[in-house]
Amino acid sequence: MGKSILFVCLGNICRSPLAEGIAKKYIIEKNLDMEIESAGTGSWHIGEPPCENSIKVALQNGVDISTQRARQVKKADFKKFDLVVGLDDKNISNLKNLGCKNPIKLGDFGFDGACVPDPYFFDGFEGFDKVFEMINICVKNLIDSKPLN
Numbered sequence: 001m002g003k004s005i006l007f008v009c010l011g012n013i014c015r016s017p018l019a020e021g022i023a024k025k026y027i028i029e030k031n032l033d034m035e036i037e038s039a040g041t042g043s044w045h046i047g048e049p050p051c052e053n054s055i056k057v058a059l060q061n062g063v064d065i066s067t068q069r070a071r072q073v074k075k076a077d078f079k080k081f082d083l084v085v086g087l088d089d090k091n092i093s094n095l096k097n098l099g100c101k102n103p104i105k106l107g108d109f110g111f112d113g114a115c116v117p118d119p120y121f122f123d124g125f126e127g128f129d130k131v132f133e134m135i136n137i138c139v140k141n142l143i144d145s146k147p148l149n
Contacts, residue, residue, distance in 0.1 A: 004035035005142075006081040007106070008091050012040030012070035014120045015087045017050035018132060019106065021058050021065035022139045032143070037081070039073040041094040046070055051120060057128040061136070075099055085142065087135075088115035107134075109141035 007019035016038035023036040048070045049055070058065045075098065078084060084103045086092040095103040107114040111134060119131045 003083070004081045005037075005083045005085060006073070006077050007036075007038040007085050007087065007139075008041060008073055008095060008103070009038075009087040009116075010040055010091065010118060011042050011045040011120065012038055012072070013045045013048055013051045014054045014118060015116050015131065015135060016040065017065045017068045017070075018054055018058055018063075018135050019085070019087065019139050020068065021063040022132075022136050023143060025063050026140055026143055030143070034143075035081075038068070039071050039077065041073055041091060041098070043072045046072055053119065053122075053125050053128045056125065057132045060129075061132060073098065083142075088118070104142075106138045106142065109138040109145060110134075111138060 005023060007016040009016040020036055020038035027034045050065050050068055055066050078100045084095060084100050085106050086095055086103045087106050092103050092105055105113060106116055116134055117131060119128050
């Protein structure tokens, strides 16, 4: 088995499912052997599919995330995955509080450490494309980067 990555946001219905979907498509394109999952620090959406706008923006970019279901991050994940990747500072802080020793921030891979904004609170669809683009660039940079080689 190759390396493994867990992408983590708050509810696991907007940003981390996008990161998971983008990463899974990219590793197939690059013929890499990796395990990719996503989770949320919160429990509100366990078992739910990604939000409608995340599914829509992903499909517009050739990525199908509609079969994903939200789950909450578990302490066992910190041993299971080589990299635990938070999508914003709050996610990183929550991961550390849960006992994750070295979470990394997705925005460090292409956006000077910027937080990926939570589109769940956006008014309508506008902004989901920007979030998708940011996650897309950072996920590909992360997979191509040194921590995984």
